[in-house]
Amino acid sequence: MSLPELWFAVIAVLWIGYFFLEGFDFGVGVLSGWLARDRPERRVLINTIGPVWDGNEVWLITAAGATFAAFPDWYATLFSGFYLPLLAIVLCLILRGVAFEYRAKRADERWQRRWEHTIVGTSLLLPFLWGVAFANIVRGVPLDADHEYVGSLLDLLGPHALLGGVAAVALFTFHGAVFTALKTVGDIRVRARRAALWLGLASGALGGAFLLWTQADRGDAGSAVALAAAALALLAALAANARGREGWAFIWSGTVVVAGVAMLFLALFPDVMPSSLAEQGTLTVENAASTPYTLRIMTWCAAAATPVVVLYQAWTYWVFRKRIGTQHIAESAH
Amino acid sequence: MDLALAPETLARWQFGITTVYHFLFVPLTISLASLTAGLQTAWVRTRNEKYLRATKFWGKLFLINIAMGVVTGIVQEFQFGMNWSDYSRFVGDVFGAPLAMEALLAFFFESTFIGLWIFGWDKLPPKLHLATIWAVAVGTVISAYFILAANSWMQHPVGYRINEESGRAELTDIVHVLTQNTAVAQFFHTITASFLTGGAFMVGIAAYHLARRRHVAVMRTSLRLGLITVVAAGLLTAFTGDRLGKIMYEQQPMKMAAAEALWETEGPAPFSLFAVGDVDEGHNTVAVEVPGVLSFLAHDNFTEPVPGINDLNEQLAEEYGPGDYRPNVPLAYWSFRWMIGFGMASTALGAAGLWLTRRTLWLSPALRTGEDEPPRLALTRERELGPALTNWYWRLALLTMLFPLIASAWGWIFTETGRQPWVVYGLLRTDAAVSPGVSQGEVITSLTVFTLVYAALAVVEARLMITYAKAGPPELTEADLNPPTRIGGHGGGQDDDADRPMAFSY
Numbered sequence: 130m131s132l133p134e135l136w137f138a139v140i141a142v143l144w145i146g147y148f149f150l151e152g153f154d155f156g157v158g159v160l161s162g163w164l165a166r167d168r169p170e171r172r173v174l175i176n177t178i179g180p181v182w183d184g185n186e187v188w189l190i191t192a193a194g195a196t197f198a199a200f201p202d203w204y205a206t207l208f209s210g211f212y213l214p215l216l217a218i219v220l221c222l223i224l225r226g227v228a229f230e231y232r233a234k235r236a237d238e239r240w241q242r243r244w245e246h247t248i249v250g251t252s253l254l255l256p257f258l259w260g261v262a263f264a265n266i267v268r269g270v271p272l273d274a275d276h277e278y279v280g281s282l283l284d285l286l287g288p289h290a291l292l293g294g295v296a297a298v299a300l301f302t303f304h305g306a307v308f309t310a311l312k313t314v315g316d317i318r319v320r321a322r323r324a325a326l327w328l329g330l331a332s333g334a335l336g337g338a339f340l341l342w343t344q345a346d347r348g349d350a351g352s353a354v355a356l357a358a359a360a361l362a363l364l365a366a367l368a369a370n371a372r373g374r375e376g377w378a379f380i381w382s383g384t385v386v387v388a389g390v391a392m393l394f395l396a397l398f399p400d401v402m403p404s405s406l407a408e409q410g411t412l413t414v415e416n417a418a419s420t421p422y423t424l425r426i427m428t429w430c431a432a433a434a435t436p437v438v439v440l441y442q443a444w445t446y447w448v449f450r451k452r453i454g455t456q457h458i459a460e461s462a463h
Numbered sequence: 464m465d466l467a468l469a470p471e472t473l474a475r476w477q478f479g480i481t482t483v484y485h486f487l488f489v490p491l492t493i494s495l496a497s498l499t500a501g502l503q504t505a506w507v508r509t510r511n512e513k514y515l516r517a518t519k520f521w522g523k524l525f526l527i528n529i530a531m532g533v534v535t536g537i538v539q540e541f542q543f544g545m546n547w548s549d550y551s552r553f554v555g556d557v558f559g560a561p562l563a564m565e566a567l568l569a570f571f572f573e574s575t576f577i578g579l580w581i582f583g584w585d586k587l588p589p590k591l592h593l594a595t596i597w598a599v600a601v602g603t604v605i606s607a608y609f610i611l612a613a614n615s616w617m618q619h620p621v622g623y624r625i626n627e628e629s630g631r632a633e634l635t636d637i638v639h640v641l642t643q644n645t646a647v648a649q650f651f652h653t654i655t656a657s658f659l660t661g662g663a664f665m666v667g668i669a670a671y672h673l674a675r676r677r678h679v680a681v682m683r684t685s686l687r688l689g690l691i692t693v694v695a696a697g698l699l700t701a702f703t704g705d706r707l708g709k710i711m712y713e714q715q716p717m718k719m720a721a722a723e724a725l726w727e728t729e730g731p732a733p734f735s736l737f738a739v740g741d742v743d744e745g746h747n748t749v750a751v752e753v754p755g756v757l758s759f760l761a762h763d764n765f766t767e768p769v770p771g772i773n774d775l776n777e778q779l780a781e782e783y784g785p786g787d788y789r790p791n792v793p794l795a796y797w798s799f800r801w802m803i804g805f806g807m808a809s810t811a812l813g814a815a816g817l818w819l820t821r822r823t824l825w826l827s828p829a830l831r832t833g834e835d836e837p838p839r840l841a842l843t844r845e846r847e848l849g850p851a852l853t854n855w856y857w858r859l860a861l862l863t864m865l866f867p868l869i870a871s872a873w874g875w876i877f878t879e880t881g882r883q884p885w886v887v888y889g890l891l892r893t894d895a896a897v898s899p900g901v902s903q904g905e906v907i908t909s910l911t912v913f914t915l916v917y918a919a920l921a922v923v924e925a926r927l928m929i930t931y932a933k934a935g936p937p938e939l940t941e942a943d944l945n946p947p948t949r950i951g952g953h954g955g956g957q958d959d960d961a962d963r964p965m966a967f968s969y
Contacts, residue, residue: 172968179969180578183533187570193540194563201555208544208551209898216909219541220916223534227920230530233969234927277548277900419556423634430564438571445575448586448950459964 132425133418136199137401139431141394143195147188148259148301149386154178154185156305158225158252159298161245164309164324169455170317171245175229176458177312180449182229184442186222198427202276202417203401210270210278211262214285218258225251253298260297260339264290267343267393269403272410276402289342296335300386303328307366307382311375314454322370325378329367332385333360340392347396347403355392359385471897473906474546477913479879481538483872484917488532490871493607493654494661494696495525496600498688500593507593512939513680519943520681520936521665522596526581527927531920533574538913540566546906550886550896557623557634558613561641565609573602585953585966589946607657608650615646617887618878619714625890632890648710652703656806656874658696660867663809665689666816667864668932673837674857678935680834690817697810704803705760712761712769715888717779717788718881720772721795723757724750730768732757735796742792745773783889790883798877805870812863819848819856942966 130138157178165171178185197204208215224247232244268289271280306328309321340356348356366381397403401417404410418424499522506514540562543551551558576598583592616622621643622636634640666689669682712719720726724738726746734756740747755765762769770778772789779788819840822831830841840848840856848856886893943966947953953963 176965176968180582183578184571184575187566187574190537190540190570191563191566193544194559194566197540197543197551197555198559198563201552201559204544204555204559205548205551205898208541209546209548209901212545212898212901212905213908215541215545216912219538220912222537223916223920226534227530227923229969230526231923231927234527235930275899279900419559420633423556423560423637426634426637427560427563430567434567434571438567438575442571442575445579448579449582451952453965456962457965458968 131415132421132428133199133414134399135428136195136418136424137394137398137414140192140195140199141391143188143192144394145387145390147185147192148390149383150185150188151182152256152301152386153304153308153383154182155252155256156302157309158248158305159302160305160309160321160324161252162249164306164320165317168241169458172233172458173313173317173453173455174309175232175248176453177309179229181442181445183226184445186226195427195431199419199424200401200412200414200417201419202412206272206276206278206402206412207266210272210280211265211285213282214258214262218255218262221251221255221258225255256297256301257294260294261285261290263297263390263393264293264339264343266402267397268346269400269405269411271406272402272404272412274407274409276404276410276412279406289339289346292335292339292342296332296339299328299335300332300389303332303366304382304386307370307375307378310370311379312452314452317454318452322373322375325370325382326367329363329370329382333363336363336385336389340389343393343396348392349395351398352392352395355388355395359388359392362388468903469894470903471894473903473910474897475893477546477906477910478542479876480910480917481535481542481913482879483875484921485532485535485539486871486875487868488528488535489607490653490657490660490868491664492525492529492532493603493657494692495521495528495664496596496603497658498661498665498692499525500596500600501688502684503593503596507589512944513684515939515943516678516936517681517685519939521685522580523931524664524668524928526577527924527931529577531924535917545909546898546901547886547896548898548900550891553631553891553896554616554887555631557616557620557632557640560634560637561609561613561616565606565613569602569606569609573599573606576602582965582967585942585947585963586951587946588948588950591950592946604654607653608646609641611649611653612641612643612646615643615649616640618649618711618882619643619645620887620890632887644710645707645714648703648707652700652707655696655699655703656867656871658692659700659806659809660871662689662692662694662696662813663864663867666693666813667861670857670860671932672935674854674861676837679837681936683834683838686816686820686838690813690820693810693813694817697806697813700806701810704806708760709763715882716770717772717775718790718795718878719761720770720775721790721792721881722799722877723769724792724796725757725769725771726773727771728768728774729771730758731755731766732761732769734760738796740792740796742789786884788884790881795877795881798873798880801873802870802877805866805873809863809866809870812859816856816860 157174161171161174165174228244228247232241265285270278271284273279303325306321306325310318310325313321337360340359344352344356362381362384366378366385369377369381399414400411401414402412499518502514502521503518506518576595579587580592580595580599583595587595620632622634622639623632624635625631626633665685669686669689672678672682673686708719723735724740724747725732731754733752733754735750735752737751738747739749757769758767759765772792776788780786819842820838821841825844826841827845830839830847832838840853842848882888884892884894886896
């Protein structure tokens with residue numbers, strides 16, 4: 130494996146980590162809008178991800194930073210080309226973060242309601258926008274010979290991209306429902322399990338259609354294997370959920386996310402930004418990569434730091450392993 | 464949409480607005496993390512409840528502040544690619560590395576441990592819980608180092624070569640990039656200025672409460688911690704600023720000549736106190752100066768010549784081809800003065816406070832005060848300030864509590880606009896750095912949206928800050944005083960307190 134190939138894999142792993150972790154906290158955010166029946170239940174949902182959502186989000190920051198360092202051209206083309214969708218993503222991330230932190234800082238009913246709506250809205254929009262972005266990355270967008278994006282906003286909103294967006298919303302909400310069932314007690318846990326069944330079926334239909342379309346378009350043997358793995362994991366997750374094995378259901382729903390995102394990266398390889406115009410516009414693992422010296426340094430850093438990061442993040446989940454219910458939420462917590 | 468604007472103008476405004484805004488939260492985050500950690504350390508060591516109440520109070524303000532710092536930081540990382548894609552292509556091989564390292568080594572650390580600290584009061588034994596806030600504090604400082612090393616490379620590129628074929632910068636020596644004198648000097652100057660900011664913030668709020676004789680025990684301690692921080696950090700900021708200035712005289716003489724509106728080379732060079740100039744003609748019409756001082760600032764002696772703007776402009780034109788290499792001189796001149804002025808004023812006020820509130824040194828026993836009364840402001844051994852003057856001191860401390868923030872904002876405006884027309888000094892001009900594929904309309908959209916959202920959030924944030932600052936430290940609960948003895952909470956896995964409410968919840 131060459132260094133640029135290794136870094137393609139590292140970036141894939143960072144995105145997989147991001148979607149595995151932030152995926153369920155997007156889902157919990159969406160579910161706080163309709164699975165929870167009243168304020169205490171909404172707060173139960175929000176607090177299942179309270180201590181961890183910020184750490185989850187850093188996987189995105191690191192994925193973007195690693196892309197800048199390892200594939201400057203990929204970073205430059207992607208971020209300038211997808212300008213308005215990324216603007217929307219950044220705004221959602223800003224409002225969502227502030228909503229978590231500030232919602233409980235005032236007792237005022239309207240204030241809290243407003244931030245709760247913000248959490249639901251941004252948690253819906255973000256997976257949709259990421260789904261659209263990744264569908265476009267994999268399928269290819271109009272890039273000229275200088276690798277500049279020459280399409281319009283509408284070119285990013287084709288049927289394949291929109292399907293990708295909807296599929297991402299369904300999948301992450303499913304993942305979030307399974308996580309909710311694992312992390313709560315009482316009535317809401319039962320409802321989360323029931324919702325997970327329907328969300329799982331919707332994910333299967335939408336995600337299946339999207340990945341099969343992608344496979345037909347650009348897939349190879351590797352991506353086909355990942356697609357099959359995602360499908361099997363979804364069945365396993367649904368079975369575990371039906372039997373009330375919530376830990377297993379979460380492992381399997383996580384595997385769906387991992388395999389699904391891996392499928393997209395396998396279909397993308399060896400390109401990083403294929404051009405839908407002439408061949409020479411395409412950015413590949415080789416022509417977009419940084420120098421071997423930079424990649425070597427980054428490899429040392431990543432090899433040293435990543436295991437430690439995974440260890441202390443896993444420890445955080447262990448510290449907050451207790452299930453929570455409405456009885457654990459104090460009346461007025463500021 | 465086509466405007467009669469240079470393509471980089473809007474992108475520069477956006478970068479300026481979002482960066483100055485982001486940096487309103489950064490210095491407070493850096494300093495309050497450590498100051499809160501210090502207070503919590505005092506609590507764990509002494510079990511004196513005033514320290515825990517102080518920890519909870521300042522910790523709350525710290526959290527309101529860091530939330531904004533975190534979310535506005537995402538914009539910073541994204542906009543290099545969005546608005547400055549040609550910059551990103553040119554520097555990515557060098558500049559991306561410290562950014563990725565910052566995420567990997569600092570952001571994960573900060574963001575994970577902040578969650579543990581916020582929600583961990585009833586989950587972690589006291590010493591372990593204390594370690595999490597120190598981890599956050601260390602994370603903020605590491606983060607500052609990497610991002611300042613990246614910025615220093617824009618100020619003074621080292622450890623690279625230009626690839627003739629691709630025309631891009633390529634990293635050859637990461638150690639040099641991370642340890643060059645610009646990076647070290649910028650780091651220390653920024654960190655000390657951050658602590659000046661946090662100290663002044665503490666002093667201002669403590670003064671507000673002490674003037675009203677409220678929460679005296681906690682606020683006395685906070686005042687003292689704040690005043691010591693202000694004076695120590697203020698002096699160090701001046702010292703590190705002087706070092707950084709001398710480095711800049713070598714590396715970017717044009718920036719420093721502009722900072723002094725020194726049009727012609729002079730030796731000995733005077734320090735300008737006030738000037739009104741004519742930029743087109745290249746001279747000042749009014750100037751109030753102190754002879755020799757600029758030579759000292761640049762070279763540590765009072766006679767050596769300091770090159771002027773007009774000569775430097777000719778030199779640079781010879782080196783890099785015809786063109787105007789002058790930054791916006793009035794902006795550089797005034798931003799440099801506002802930076803120093805606001806910073807110094809804050810330090811002076813802190814020094815005055817430290818003297819006035821001394822506890823024993825050259826102080827008559829009659830003027831000494833106990834833990835539960837506000838300090839009496841003693842001018843000399845026997846004399847204290849009258850009630851009117853005392854009140855004025857508290858009021859001034861409150862009014863000036865944001866001075867270091869203003870100074871920091873001007874400092875960044877100075878160093879970034881003073882480097883123009885370069886984005887990477889000597890290598891890449893700002894007008895060659897923007898995204899060629901992004902339309903003016905798109906930049907206007909994002910500039911407008913960011914400005915509006917940021918303005919609205921500023922109001923929200925400021926109101927919360929004021930509410931919590933006025934409310935004062937919270938009363939302690941039973942749970943606060945009986946922290947868990949094992950990880951995961953009191954009973955571990957036992958049922959006796961399975962339904963106990965969480966100590967903190969959103």
